[in-house]
Amino acid sequence: MSNDTYCLEEQVGFLLRRAHQRASALFAVEFADHGLTPTQFTALVKIFDEGEVSQNKLGRLTAMDPATMKGVIGRLAGRGLIAGRADEIDRRRMQWRLTETGQALMHRVQSAGLTVTRETLGPLSAGEQKILLRLLQKIV
Amino acid sequence: MSNDTYCLEEQVGFLLRRAHQRASALFAVEFADHGLTPTQFTALVKIFDEGEVSQNKLGRLTAMDPATMKGVIGRLAGRGLIAGRADEIDRRRMQWRLTETGQALMHRVQSAGLTVTRETLGPLSAGEQKILLRLLQKIV
């Protein structure tokens, strides 16, 4: 195995893309009844954690571009899962929080997120799982 | 750290999404002069490896949906990097290969792909890099 040969299947970018695809597919199965995408769930989790959060800050917390955030927020608000209000101090800012519907949904899907994680890491031993998470955190 | 608490930053799906974003960003910098996306480069590499390959098979080799493949193929063909012909045996099938322009481009970007891999794995030691690749291959 020479160092200057480009083997697609050994490139970390290709592996990350495929691993992400598999994680997303497992997510889709587990969340099929709730109609949430991984990204939408991510946003809901962080809004839940923060209580109330501005659109741009939510984007930073969830690693989403402002343009992406706009779309995600719009779809969640369109379903009545979150509600926004204009910030009275900074008039550019929109503050978002979960509605009661959104909170109820978060309760229902409480365990589903962890199930997806468990399934995604299924092929690995407990020790390997810890190592993978640690290494991923280092290259993020 | 309890097991039933959902910490977004520790979920493998979120980490995979962020790691993939970072790898794509590093790719974009390295390939800015060539105007190739990671996906397009992936397709070119596999066409190069195969010599000639059908559209659906290329999709399987590169982990792309037929609908996605159609778009990628269309943009590469539109730039004259690949050329297609109808298969004379199976009349549904399209066979694709690199044009001379495409081959020349692949020569020019020969080292760039490996550079992206090196940069993406930069925060890790050589041993950690091997482990990460092995673990990713297991969960793909």
Place this chain on the structure above:
DNA sequence: CAACAGTCATTCGTATACAAATAAGTTTGG
């Protein structure tokens, strides 16, 4: 050989992802 199942490519619709440009509002530095 005729029905059926499977494959190949396309199309449509939805959802990230992000660069780039813009408008409006806030903060900072001189």
Place this chain on the structure above:
DNA sequence: CCAAACTTATTTGTATACGAATGACTGTTG
């Protein structure tokens, strides 16, 4: 205090990503 620098949110355009449906074609099987 005022102009420059920055932040917030939006808009446009391009590129994956994939479910679902479709039409055309191929292989299999009774």
